[in-house]
Amino acid sequence: VPLARVTATGGHHSRRHLATETDAAVTMEPKPERRVRKEFAEKLKGGPGFGDFITGMKEPLTPEQAMQQAEAVQSKIPGNSRLPRWLKTDIPTGGNVTKIRKTLRELKLHTVCEEARCPNMSECWGGGKHGTATATIMIMGDTCTRGCRFCSVKTSKTPAALDAAEPENVATALAAWGLDYVVLTSVDRDDLPDFGSAHFASTVRNIRERAPQMMIECLTPDFLGRPELIEPVALSGLDVYAHNIETVEALQRSVRDHRANYKQSMFVLAHVKKTKPTLLTKSSIMLGVGETDEEVLQTMKDLRAVGVDIVTLGQYMRPTKRHMKVHEYVTPEKFKHWEQVGNDLGFLYTASGPLVRSSYKAGEFFISEILRKRSAVAAAKALAAEGRDGSNLRDISASIATEERKKAALDSASI
Secondary structure, three states, X not given: OOOEEEEEEOOEEEEEEOOOOXXXXXXXXXXXXXXXXXXXXXXXXXXXXXXXXXXXXXXXXXXXXXXXXXXXXXXXXXXXXXXOHHHOOOXXXXXXXXXHHHHHHHOOOEEHHHHOOOOOHHHHHHOOOOOOOEEEEEEOOOEEOOOOOOOOOEEOOOOOOOOOOHHHHHHHHHHHHOOOEEEEEEOOOOOOOOOOHHHHHHHHHHHHHHOOOOEEEEEOOOHHHOXXXXXXXXXXXOOEEEOOOEOOHHHHHHHOOOOOOHHHHHHHHHHHHHHOOOOEEEEEEEEOOOOOHHHHHHHHHHHHHOOOOEEEEEEOOOOOOOXXXXXXXXXXXXXXXXXXXXXXXXXXXXXEOOOOOOOOOHHHHHHHHHHHHHHHHHHHHHHHHOOOOOOOHHHHHHHHHHHHHHHHHHHHHHO
């Protein structure tokens, strides 16, 4: 029998139950059964299905088709952080990568490959399909005096002084690596009286002395468009003079530092050709920063007009969240289109692809050119028969490049 406390109130007895007491008299009434919304459920059953939301489709999409459509939509989303599959690469590894990194640290050298977080480091340093190992050395320090919105290199108005031993150290390292092709680039050094022109030229001469067989490309700053600073580099003994236009004319101010501009860069490239007509010139365009097709085409035409021989087109990839956003991820098919446009415009070589950078596979092209020498004599004779100067390097190279493109197209068609 449960315990209870009895109290007297006005002669009447009242009973107060304890908290632990179970008594039928104090049990709560059972909850009513949960009502099922049968009417709503019936409406759902009779309502529209997933197929009613898809119009204009005769058959369901395959998984591959659905993925392609998703990537096409994704590529047009401004600032989208998820990369399309064609922009994903492996982490740089391999014996040659380790060897080059070790030497860089020992000699206190820098590469734009690392500073700019290039996605092709492993492929270039390890050699491509021809086994052509290529590296891009960044001289004059790792701190730039300019602040372009796409670049991840450190910036400062007062970077460290130049290393007087750097030209010799670079030449020593390159000779030890046994590279086929080297690209020398640099930060902008607006703090120096000659903007680093003499240092650039000295580095090339040192490399030429220690590794005369190595092909040298220089990717230079604009030197503020001053001819007396452009000429020493152009005449230093290099094989290719490169200067990047970066983007179309309308976007220059929003992409590059305010001290760089379209006309100034075009002048640099034109003056190099004027200084040494046989020197190959090269420039690069980033896509995916808001440009239109018409603007890209005009930029390519302008580059050809100033005598540029080689053009590269690649996808802009945002280094960090502090840099400008990606406007669009351009598809591989679109890059293929620009490659054809470059060939039609008469560039000796057009490298166009999502992962292409200004020095991407640079060496492979020139190794291919060595193989093409077998047909150089025949090309020269053909030009002479047409009444043109067969000794002209540009005409010979153009004829050989045209023949190689035709051959490559036939090979692709036969696969």
